[in-house]
Amino acid sequence: MDLIIRNANLPDGRFGIDIGIKDGKIVALEAALTAKGQEEINVSGYLVSPPFVDAHFHMDATLSLGQPRLNQSGTLLEGITLWGELKPHLTVDAIKERALKFCDLAVARGLLAIRSHVDVCDPRLLAVDALLEVKKEVAPYLDLQLVAFPQDGFFSSPQAAELLETALDRGVDVVGGIPHFERTMDEGRKSVEVLCRIAAERGLRIDMHCDESDDPLSRHIETLTAETVRHGLQGRVTGSHLTSMHSMNNYYVSKLLPLMAEAEMNVVSNPLINITLQGRHDTYPKRRGMTRVPEMMGIGLKVAFGHDCVMDPWYSLGSADMLEVASMGLHVAQLTGVDEMKACFGAVTEVPADILGLEGYGIEKGCNADLIILQAADPVEALRLKANRLFVIRRGSIISRSASVQSELNLPGRPKIQNYLLH
Numbered sequence: 001m002d003l004i005i006r007n008a009n010l011p012d013g014r015f016g017i018d019i020g021i022k023d024g025k026i027v028a029l030e031a032a033l034t035a036k037g038q039e040e041i042n043v044s045g046y047l048v049s050p051p052f053v054d055a056h057f058h059m060d061a062t063l064s065l066g067q068p069r070l071n072q073s074g075t076l077l078e079g080i081t082l083w084g085e086l087k088p089h090l091t092v093d094a095i096k097e098r099a100l101k102f103c104d105l106a107v108a109r110g111l112l113a114i115r116s117h118v119d120v121c122d123p124r125l126l127a128v129d130a131l132l133e134v135k136k137e138v139a140p141y142l143d144l145q146l147v148a149f150p151q152d153g154f155f156s157s158p159q160a161a162e163l164l165e166t167a168l169d170r171g172v173d174v175v176g177g178i179p180h181f182e183r184t185m186d187e188g189r190k191s192v193e194v195l196c197r198i199a200a201e202r203g204l205r206i207d208m209h210c211d212e213s214d215d216p217l218s219r220h221i222e223t224l225t226a227e228t229v230r231h232g233l234q235g236r237v238t239g240s241h242l243t244s245m246h247s248m249n250n251y252y253v254s255k256l257l258p259l260m261a262e263a264e265m266n267v268v269s270n271p272l273i274n275i276t277l278q279g280r281h282d283t284y285p286k287r288r289g290m291t292r293v294p295e296m297m298g299i300g301l302k303v304a305f306g307h308d309c310v311m312d313p314w315y316s317l318g319s320a321d322m323l324e325v326a327s328m329g330l331h332v333a334q335l336t337g338v339d340e341m342k343a344c345f346g347a348v349t350e351v352p353a354d355i356l357g358l359e360g361y362g363i364e365k366g367c368n369a370d371l372i373i374l375q376a377a378d379p380v381e382a383l384r385l386k387a388n389r390l391f392v393i394r395r396g397s398i399i400s401r402s403a404s405v406q407s408e409l410n411l412p413g414r415p416k417i418q419n420y421l422l423h
């Protein structure tokens with residue numbers, strides 16, 4: 001074996017497991033493995049998980065905080081204005097530099113697969129070209145999937161339709177959309193129809209920013225489910241955000257959820273962003289804005305939590321930490337039941353991996369040896385502590401390691417502790 005990780009706890013509850021790795025794959029998975037490894041790590045009951053996956057991100061905007069100025073109000077509208085101010089000054093090199101820096105940060109956090117939307121409304125398509133180059137460059141250590149995102153509207157931005165097709169021709173993987181941002185409800189509906197047809201003809205997946213609004217009458221998700229079924233795209237379509245569902249009346253939602261189940265609609269909720277950008281017109285009570293995550297999980301929809309933004313015009317915070325994202329989702333959706341907390345860990349690991357269609361993901365024999373070792377015993381403890389990533393492993397090679405987080409305590413009346421472990 002090239003590498004053996006001994007005495008691991010796994011996210012599904014298996015414990016005391018040795019993981020044998022050869023040629024970048026998991027080849028053995030059992031207690032007390034007798035084989036010897038060229039390198040061995042005894043993790044002594046720490047959690048070994050497949051890597052984190054972010055199903056919703058904007059890599060063209062990330063780490064641009066302060067360019068050309070800060071978002072003083074912290075609102076979505078000022079963020080959109082700011083992005084408009086920054087766009088004319090973008091260069092391929094500057095976008096690449098920020099994106100590569102973010103990928104470094106992601107790797108250190110154990111985040112090894114990202115679906116990023118890329119704005120296709122710039123006639124120069126600079127961000128598309130830059131991120132296609134980044135995708136190639138980071139491929140040895142991070143899976144980057146790109147979505148052609150008509151950020152200023154498929155119909156309301158003059159050349160978006162043509163530019164979106166060009167982006168797909170150049171190798172962008174997924175068809176995006178933003179129906180609630182079109183000029184009228186009707187144009188929003190038409191955009192969903194056209195974009196689903198384009199995806200069906202090209203055999204591509206779909207991931208739309210859908211109903212990112214507090215308006216309960218923003219119902220483009222209804223059209224998206226209908227078009228999914230009409231084109232036979234079940235399981236290959238994702239509705240991102242879906243925040244209007246928070247405000248819809250319950251009777252209508254009781255009709256909508258079964259339709260979403262029929263369409264095998266994937267859902268990505270972005271808790272950090274939804275909780276800060278939605279409900280801004282409210283006085284009190286103030287809506288939370290996050291979509292109906294527990295109800296969707298309850299009917300078996302695949303629901304992932306995405307980061308959406310890190311240090312960009314819309315969000316000044318974030319650090320590529322998917323445990324922070326999942327923890328926020330857990331709190332906002334009140335998912336504090338034992339199985340619900342575990343589901344929140346799944347919403348930043350196996351569920352988004354499934355939504356992205358990643359192959360060889362997981363901890364089973366034959367899977368890619370892509371693993372993270374967390375300084376925590378189980379998924380709930382990992383969420384509670386935003387646990388340190390001790391090792392990040394890609395195809396059997398250690399690509400990042402961190403020192404164990406510990407403190408020295410010297411308290412009056414208490415025994416002195418040299419290595420107080422924060423777990």
Ligand code: FE2
Binds near residue numbers: 056057058117209308
């Ligand atoms: Fe987004």
